[in-house]
Amino acid sequence: MIVAEIKVLDNGPLLVSGATLLDGEGDTMETKEQIYLCRCGLSANKPYCNGAHKGQFESQVRD
Numbered sequence: 609m610i611v612a613e614i615k616v617l618d619n620g621p622l623l624v625s626g627a628t629l630l631d632g633e634g635d636t637m638e639t640k641e642q643i644y645l646c647r648c649g650l651s652a653n654k655p656y657c658n659g660a661h662k663g664q665f666e667s668q669v670r671d
């Protein structure tokens with residue numbers, strides 16, 4: 609059984625733990641325990657976060 613956790617980091621990436629990242633053809637891209645995925649669209653290394661979000665991206669906060 610695969611148990612993954614996805615944490616939405618304030619003003620930053622998605623922190624994915626316990627999952628395997630696959631490309632569009634189903635081939636494994638990454639098997640690290642923790643993967644940071646860009647959600648701001650500014651990374652030059654998508655789908656990974658490269659830190660480009662810092663000071664450039666504010667996530668919406670819901671009450």
Ligand code: FES
Binds near residue numbers: 622657
């Ligand atoms: S979330 Fe970090 S570069 Fe996009």
